[in-house]
Amino acid sequence: MTSATGTPPVLRLEGVSHTYAGQRRRTTVLKDIDHSFERGTFYTVLGPSGSGKTTLLSLASGLDAPTRGTVSFDGQDLTTLGLGRYRNRHAATIFQHYNLLTYMTAVQNVTTAMEITGVKPGPGGRRARALELLERIGLDKDTATRNVMRLSGGQQQRVAIARALACDVDILFADEPTGNLDEDTARGIIDTFRELAHEQDKCVIVVTHSQRLAARSDRVLTLRRGRLTAGKGPR
Ligand SMILES: Nc1ncnc2c1ncn2[C@@H]1O[C@H](COP(=O)(O)OP(=O)(O)OP(=O)(O)O)[C@@H](O)[C@H]1O
Numbered sequence: 001m002t003s004a005t006g007t008p009p010v011l012r013l014e015g016v017s018h019t020y021a022g023q024r025r026r027t028t029v030l031k032d033i034d035h036s037f038e039r040g041t042f043y044t045v046l047g048p049s050g051s052g053k054t055t056l057l058s059l060a061s062g063l064d065a066p067t068r069g070t071v072s073f074d075g076q077d078l079t080t081l082g083l084g085r086y087r088n089r090h091a092a093t094i095f096q097h098y099n100l101l102t103y104m105t106a107v108q109n110v111t112t113a114m115e116i117t118g119v120k121p122g123p124g125g126r127r128a129r130a131l132e133l134l135e136r137i138g139l140d141k142d143t144a145t146r147n148v149m150r151l152s153g154g155q156q157q158r159v160a161i162a163r164a165l166a167c168d169v170d171i172l173f174a175d176e177p178t179g180n181l182d183e184d185t186a187r188g189i190i191d192t193f194r195e196l197a198h199e200q201d202k203c204v205i206v207v208t209h210s211q212r213l214a215a216r217s218d219r220v221l222t223l224r225r226g227r228l229t230a231g232k233g234p235r
Pocket residue numbers: 020021022027029047048049050051052053054055056
């Protein structure tokens with residue numbers, strides 16, 4: 001399927017089903033999901049606890065392959081493109097449990113991600129860019145140069161967000177990114193997601209329980225009993 005401009009969607013799920021094999025029985029969490037995601041759009045995925053939101057995110061972000069169906073980036077099947085290549089070059093994920101490198105400072109976590117994904121250093125170098133991003137989401141230099149294990153949960157969450165922003169990828173995924181943040185910081189993060197989509201033409205996909213976050217996204221999708229349904233959200 002192609003968009004009105006004739007280009008393939010940045011991300012497409014076709015006939016995607018996913019089953020977990022437990023010790024006693026198999027559980028099918030996602031059933032035959034078909035959906036296209038476009039650049040320049042901020043999506044939220046809502047759904048009750050256990051409905052498969054995190055599973056959907058791991059398949060769409062290339063952490064895992066579906067048991068059936070295909071996931072493609074810019075028209076290319078991820079299994080052909082390579083899941084590792086897709087994750088390194090085209091997609092970044094803000095995990096629910098941050099996944100920070102615990103022996104490093106906040107700024108080192110961000111610069112390391114920039115090195116791995118091959119982001120060009122820019123005029124001031126990677127460190128200056130990392131400090132700028134951390135400052136933008138409310139972490140000053142003193143906090144940014146502290147080991148991440150000496151930061152609060154909300155501060156660690158902000159480091160995870162800055163790390164994903166630093167990678168300059170096509171698609172940004174986030175699992176409950178504002179869960180640990182106060183209202184002002186959460187609002188700032190949501191503004192950043194909107195700006196990434198609307199001014200930098202990124203595709204932003206956020207899994208959440210927050211109706212407030214969903215209300216500020218462009219498209220709200222709901223996952224229920226393994227099926228994904230689309231509703232139009234306010235822009
Ligand atoms: N690795 C796994 N092996 C077996 N079952 C799993 C595995 N991961 C998730 N599940 C099951 O799949 C279902 C969907 O889980 P998932 O974490 O995707 O839901 P969710 O919508 O993100 O939930 P929440 O909102 O509570 O975070 C749950 O029943 C869960 O127990």
